Amino acid sequence: MRAIGIILAGGNNHRMKELSQKRAIGAMPIAGSYRAIDFALSNMSNSHIQKVAVFTQYNARSLNEHLSSSKWWDFGRKQGGLFVMTPAVTADNSFWYRGTADSIYQNLSFLKASHEPYVVIASADCVYKLDFNKVLEYHIEKKADITVVCKEMEQGFNVDRYGTIRMNEDCRIEDFEEKAVVARSNTISCGIYIIRRRLLVEMIEKCAEEDRYDFVRDILIRYKGQKRIYGYKITEYWKNIASVNDYFSANMDFLKPEVRDYFFKTYPDIYSKVDDLPPAKYNVGAKIMNSLVASGTIVNGTVEDSVIFRQTFIGNNCTIKNSIILNDVYIGDNSYIENCIVESHGTIRANSYHKGENGIEVVVEHTDRYVM
Amino acid sequence: MIKKEMIAMLLAGGQGSRLGVLTSKVAKPAVSFGGKYRIIDFPLSNCINSGVDTVGVLTQYQPLRLNTHIGIGIPWDLDRNIGGVTVLPPYEKSTNSEWYTGTANAIYQNIDYMDSFNPEYILILSGDHIYKMDYEVMLDFHKQNKSECTIAVMPVPMEEAKRFGIMITDENRKITDFEEKPANPRSNLASMGIYIFNWKTLKEALITMADQPGLDFGKHIIPYCHDKGCPLYAYEFNGYWKDVGTLHSYWEANMELIDIVPEFNLYEEYWKIYTKSDILPPQYFSRESEVEKSIIGEGSDIYGKVYNSVIGCGVTIGKNTVVRDSIIMNNTVIGDNCELYKSIVAENVEIKNGCRLGIGDEVENETDPHIYNSGLVCIGEKSIIPENITIGKNACVFGETEYADYQNNTLASGKTLIKAGDSV
Numbered sequence: 001m002r003a004i005g006i007i008l009a010g011g012n013n014h015r016m017k018e019l020s021q022k023r024a025i026g027a028m029p030i031a032g033s034y035r036a037i038d039f040a041l042s043n044m045s046n047s048h049i050q051k052v053a054v055f056t057q058y059n060a061r062s063l064n065e066h067l068s069s070s071k072w073w074d075f076g077r078k079q080g081g082l083f084v085m086t087p088a089v090t091a092d093n094s095f096w097y098r099g100t101a102d103s104i105y106q107n108l109s110f111l112k113a114s115h116e117p118y119v120v121i122a123s124a125d126c127v128y129k130l131d132f133n134k135v136l137e138y139h140i141e142k143k144a145d146i147t148v149v150c151k152e153m154e155q156g157f158n159v160d161r162y163g164t165i166r167m168n169e170d171c172r173i174e175d176f177e178e179k180a181v182v183a184r185s186n187t188i189s190c191g192i193y194i195i196r197r198r199l200l201v202e203m204i205e206k207c208a209e210e211d212r213y214d215f216v217r218d219i220l221i222r223y224k225g226q227k228r229i230y231g232y233k234i235t236e237y238w239k240n241i242a243s244v245n246d247y248f249s250a251n252m253d254f255l256k257p258e259v260r261d262y263f264f265k266t267y268p269d270i271y272s273k274v275d276d277l278p279p280a281k282y283n284v285g286a287k288i289m290n291s292l293v294a295s296g297t298i299v300n301g302t303v304e305d306s307v308i309f310r311q312t313f314i315g316n317n318c319t320i321k322n323s324i325i326l327n328d329v330y331i332g333d334n335s336y337i338e339n340c341i342v343e344s345h346g347t348i349r350a351n352s353y354h355k356g357e358n359g360i361e362v363v364v365e366h367t368d369r370y371v372m
Numbered sequence: 373m374i375k376k377e378m379i380a381m382l383l384a385g386g387q388g389s390r391l392g393v394l395t396s397k398v399a400k401p402a403v404s405f406g407g408k409y410r411i412i413d414f415p416l417s418n419c420i421n422s423g424v425d426t427v428g429v430l431t432q433y434q435p436l437r438l439n440t441h442i443g444i445g446i447p448w449d450l451d452r453n454i455g456g457v458t459v460l461p462p463y464e465k466s467t468n469s470e471w472y473t474g475t476a477n478a479i480y481q482n483i484d485y486m487d488s489f490n491p492e493y494i495l496i497l498s499g500d501h502i503y504k505m506d507y508e509v510m511l512d513f514h515k516q517n518k519s520e521c522t523i524a525v526m527p528v529p530m531e532e533a534k535r536f537g538i539m540i541t542d543e544n545r546k547i548t549d550f551e552e553k554p555a556n557p558r559s560n561l562a563s564m565g566i567y568i569f570n571w572k573t574l575k576e577a578l579i580t581m582a583d584q585p586g587l588d589f590g591k592h593i594i595p596y597c598h599d600k601g602c603p604l605y606a607y608e609f610n611g612y613w614k615d616v617g618t619l620h621s622y623w624e625a626n627m628e629l630i631d632i633v634p635e636f637n638l639y640e641e642y643w644k645i646y647t648k649s650d651i652l653p654p655q656y657f658s659r660e661s662e663v664e665k666s667i668i669g670e671g672s673d674i675y676g677k678v679y680n681s682v683i684g685c686g687v688t689i690g691k692n693t694v695v696r697d698s699i700i701m702n703n704t705v706i707g708d709n710c711e712l713y714k715s716i717v718a719e720n721v722e723i724k725n726g727c728r729l730g731i732g733d734e735v736e737n738e739t740d741p742h743i744y745n746s747g748l749v750c751i752g753e754k755s756i757i758p759e760n761i762t763i764g765k766n767a768c769v770f771g772e773t774e775y776a777d778y779q780n781n782t783l784a785s786g787k788t789l790i791k792a793g794d795s796v
Contacts, residue, residue, distance in 0.1 A: 032654030033670065071446065255656075264653040264671065274447070276646045278638035279407035279667045279683075280655060281630070286664055288657035288674075295408075295654070295670050298639065307654075 001133055003194070004080075004116045005044040005052035006104065008215075009037055009063060009124035010097050015161070015243035018343065018362045023062035025242050026054075026124030029309050029326050029344070031254040031263070032294035035066050036241055037124040038073075038272045041082075045073045046268040047132035049120060051080030053110055055103040057087055057096060063124075072273045083110065099213030105204050111197060119200050121215075123191040127250050128238040129263065129270070130192070135232050139194045144230040146199075148173060148220065149192035151238050161243065162188035163216055165231055173229045176221045187231070189216075190238055237262055248341060248360045251307045251324050255290055277310055285316055301331075315350065330369055337363070374454055376489040378511055378568070380424045381479055382415055384499035385432030385472055390618045392743040393752030393770040393790065394718055395434075401499030402437040403622075404701040404719065406629050406638065407669040408685050410441055411616060412499045413448075413647045416457070420448045421643055422507035424495060426455030428485055430478045432462055432471060447648045460485060477587035480578040486571065494574050496567040496589065502625055502636065503564075503613040504643050510607045511568060519605040520573040521597050523547065524566035526609045536562030537590050539606045547604040552590060561606055563590065564613060573602055612636040620746040623716060626682045626699050630665050649685065660691060669702070676706075690725065698730075707759070714746075714765070718753035725759050732764040735786035744768050744788070752790075 009026035016025060026037035037054070044052050052075060056063050063084075070082035085107045087096050097103035104111070104121075111119065118139075120132050130149070139147040150165055164183040166175040177183060193215075203219055212218035220229060237259060241247040253259045263270055277296030282288070286299040293299065296311035301318030308314070308325045315333035323340045331337070332350030339356030342348065346365040354363050388400025395403060401412035412429075419427050427450060431438055438459075444450075445457035460482050462471050472478035479486075479496065486494060493514065495507055505524070514522040525539050533554070540549040540559045551557070567589060577596050584592050598604055612635050616622040628634055638645060655672045657663065662677040669685035676693030683689070684701040690708035698715040700706070706723045713730030717723070730749045737744040744750060744766045751757070752770030761778055763769065764785025771791025775781065783789055 033652045260653070260656060270652075272652050274649055274652070276447075276644045278645070279669045279685075281639070281667045282663045282665065282678075283632055284664055288661060288663055290659045291657050292654040293657065293668075296639070303657075309654075 001048045001050075001136065002116050003049055003118035003120050003132065003136060004111075004114045004197070005049045005132075006119060006121045007037065007040050007044075007052065007054045007124050008100050008103065008121065008191075009054050009060075010057035010100075010103055011123075011125075011242075013242060016247070017244050018364050019244065019247070019341065020059075021364075022059065022343070024056055024058045024060055024124070026056070027060075027062035027066055028125070028241060028247060030127060030241070031251060032292045032307055032309055034270060034272045035063075036127065037063065037066070038270055039127050039129070040122045040124055041073045041075075042268070042270045043122070043128070043130050043132065044120065045075065045271065047120075047130075049132065050075075050077070051083075051114060051116070053083040053085050053107065054124070055085050055097065055107065057103070060084075060086060066273055069273070073271050085110070099218075100215035101204055101207045101218055102213035104200070104215070105208045105213075108201060108204060111201050111204075114197065117197055119195050119197050121193040121195070123240075125242045126190060126192075126238060126240050128190070128234075129236065129268070130234065130238075132194070135192070135194050138232050139230070142171070142230045143228065145195070145223075145227040146220065146229045147194045147232050148229060149190040149234060150187050150231045151190055151234050152187045155186065157186060159183045159186055159188055162240070163191075163220075164188055167231045171231050171233070173224055173231050176216075176224050176229075178216050178221065187233075189220075190234065191240070193220075244341070244360055244362060248324060252305075252322075254292055254307065255305065275310060300333075309344070374489055376426050376455055376491050378424055378493040378495055378507075379426040379428070379455070379486060379489050379491045380415075380419050380495040380497055380507070381482070381486070382412070382419075382427055382429045382497045382499050383475055383478060384412055384429050384438060385435075385478060386498075386500065387433045388500060388617060390743055391616075391622060392619060392740065392750055393768055394619070394622075394716065394750065396770060397434055397753055398437040399431065399433045399435060399499075400617075402434075402441055403616075404684055405502065405616070405622075406626060407667050407682050408649060408702075409645060409647045411502065412438065412441070413645055414502050414504070415497045415499055416442075416448045416450070417643075417645045418503070418505050418507060419495075419497075420450060420646070422505075424507055425450065425452055426489055426491075427457045428460045428482060429457060429499070430460050430472065430482065432478070435459070435461060441648050443648065447646045449646075455489065458485065474586040474588040474592075476578060476581070476589045476593045479574075480582055480587060483575060483578065486575075491571050494569045494571050496565075496569065498565045500617065501564070501613060501615055503609075504611060504636075504645075505566070505609060505613075507566075507568075510566075510609075513607045514568045514605065517544070517546070517605045518603060519568075520570045520602040521594065522568045522605045522607050523594070524564045524609050525561040525606045526564055526613055527560050528562045530557065530560050533557035533560045533562060539563060541606045545606050545608065547598070547606050550594065550598070561608065564609065565589075567594075568607075573597060619716065619743060619748055619750060623699060623714075623746070623748055627680070627697070629682060630667055630680060658691075676708075676710075684719070701753075713749075715749040715751065717751045718755070720754045721751050722756045723751070724757060724761075727757050727760065728762045730765055731762050732785045734765045735784070737766045737768070737786045737788060739788045740768075741766075744786075754792075 075082035164185045280297040287302040289304045294310040311328045321338040326344035331348045335352040343364040347367040347369040384401040450457040658675040668683040672687040676689045686703040693710040701719040704721040707725035711728045747765040756772040
């Protein structure tokens with residue numbers, strides 16, 4: 001594909017509550033064996049984008065660890081490859097990324113040194129499959145300056161943490177509102193853009209001159225009349241996971257057969273870093289109902305309507321209901337967990353009781369682990 | 373200059389004919405084991421865990437699966453600039469082109485490969501055992517004793533010793549004599565088929581003995597070294613080691629993995645076993661499913677009931693189906709309302725709805741009783757079994773079968789039904 005990829009994985013927000021303390025949202029574990037950024041990376045790899053940069057800033061340790069090798073997404077190559085860009089102090093800049101546009105500005109040399117005519121910009125916190133070639137075809141056909149991938153949400157969907165757009169019959173964007181209090185549209189921007197590389201360089205430089213730092217506010221909204229900005233509508237599965245509730249429901253969606261078939265069994269595949277874990281093991285007393293279980297897990301208790309991530313230990317006589325257990329959690333005997341997200345590497349003592357009474361509870365346990 | 377202290381040569385060319393249809397299309401080292409692994413993963417993982425980063429894998433019989441599995445060695449971190457894993461098939465020469473005619477002959481034909489690394493020591497391994505072993509400790513033993521050839525041995529019960537090559541040693545573990553499958557064993561130290569040689573010693577022996585037909589380590593090279601007066605030592609190993617050469621021992625070794633704390637523990641944090649895993653999604657259990665005492669690989673969908681079984685990756689088990697005491701390998705699909713007892717089902721098999729496997733009396737297999745025994749049913753890879761077929765014990769099916777192949781929708785105990793490919 002004649003494009004380079006940029007994945008914006010810098011951000012974090014308070015809607016993730018305790019889950020964001022440990023990691024950038026792009027590194028959030030999804031569907032048992034993946035991390036959120038795998039979807040954007042796999043889409044780029046499957047669209048034959050050869051060169052991808054990930055811009056990251058907030059607590060990137062988890063993310064860096066996940067991206068320590070680029071081979072899992074087939075980016076381990078001489079031409080192009082995977083680049084992870086964190087803010088750096090240089091002779092003329094010592095700021096953190098002050099916004100999405102600023103993160104691109106601080107890495108402008110990456111853009112300038114590339115030869116591909118187009119840039120695909122995506123965020124790391126969405127679960128979806130998309131062939132960017134189709135978006136690029138559309139972009140060229142519409143003679144657009146910028147193409148924004150968007151999705152029409154069902155009536156009643158709460159759009160208040162998204163950018164909403166209104167388009168004319170030709171799909172040219174007429175109105176773009178960011179996190180409006182009362183939105184005038186239920187078509188939301190998916191945070192995926194295609195733009196000509198030279199135009200992007202030009203606009204980002206202009207932004208920087210004017211001390212503007214945000215891609216949406218200072219480029220998309222500011223230039224919506226002047227530039228030809230088009231919307232590319234998708235109808236397939238797409239979900240942003242940047243709040244505890246959305247994160248929870250995105251994981252639970254994978255319990256539906258149609259979602260699993262779409263992501264796991266239809267071409268193309270989603271890739272992730274391979275962990276060398278043994279197969280999951282079920283001892284006497286294990287009972288699993290409508291649940292996903294990842295490798296390396298040992299189950300002795302009951303699991304119902306839940307997603308169990310890698311390397312979890314579930315003790316005797318435990319009950320896990322409607323919950324998400326993240327990687328490497330030890331759950332002691334006779335524990336009861338319902339409506340919870342248990343943070344990774346946690347140790348739940350025997351005879352614990354956790355139940356999310358009003359919505360989903362995030363359980364973070366720092367108890368020392370004695371036995372395993 | 374390229375220099376490696378010790379490189380490994382892994383013999384992976386054998387057919388393993390006692391595994392019946394399981395090895396009719398793949399070499400034994402490429403047969404699945406323990407849900408997601410293949411047998412060769414164990415010696416390969418041992419190599420990298422022991423710091424041996426140069427491994428030549430000698431292939432000959434049905435190498436396709438083995439080649440795709442090994443690739444450039446990424447799963448074992450054996451993709452190296454210098455060394456790493458190299459697949460070594462037999463090749464044509466200007467004169468004397470031949471297949472690998474014996475274990476040592478295979479090594480002999482690759483003298484150039486070994487020479488290119490200027491090694492001090494050569495580690496000879498075979499690709500068909502399940503064990504975890506630190507070859508570095510064995511090398512230390514080899515160096516300490518100024519040995520020229522060290523043979524790994526393990527103590528076996530005296531009554532079983534007659535099935536093995538037995539080493540007789542003095543109190544310093546120096547080998548004084550050895551005997552192959554003796555009627556009255558004088559020792560219970562059985563050779564595990566793992567050797568460390570000084571490269572000089574081995575090279576000299578290989579070249580001197582080159583004309584011996586079917587050149588073999590146990591039969592020719594070790595006796596040659598012994599007669600020449602080289603110091604030979606036996607390195608005693610006391611961990612788990614299992615030869616999975618027969619269907620029964622293969623089945624048993626898999627079943628041992630599902631014990632609460634298995635003797636061979638895959639869940640240890642250190643000494644991991646690595647394998648190439650291509651699919652990653654987690655496994656799904658439906659509301660009606662039941663599972664107990666089993667291990668299950670990634671990406672499997674379980675709608676039925678699984679007890680005491682080892683299930684591979686990407687397997688589907690249909691509604692109301694019962695799988696008990698069985699091994700189901702990767703990407704096999706089992707329909708609804710089936711029953712499987714003591715069955716070994718190879719990869720990519722389709723068992724349609726309502727089939728029953730392992731039903732009836734135990735009758736000796738009519739064609740290969742030494743292979744198909746112990747009441748096991750064995751289904752070869754890519755087989756198809758149509759709906760509502762009943763298959764008895766000690767039976768074997770291989771190929772895309774149709775109703776016409778069965779009598780009254782039944783394959784009685786002890787029968788063999790092979791439709792495709794080379795017969796075993």
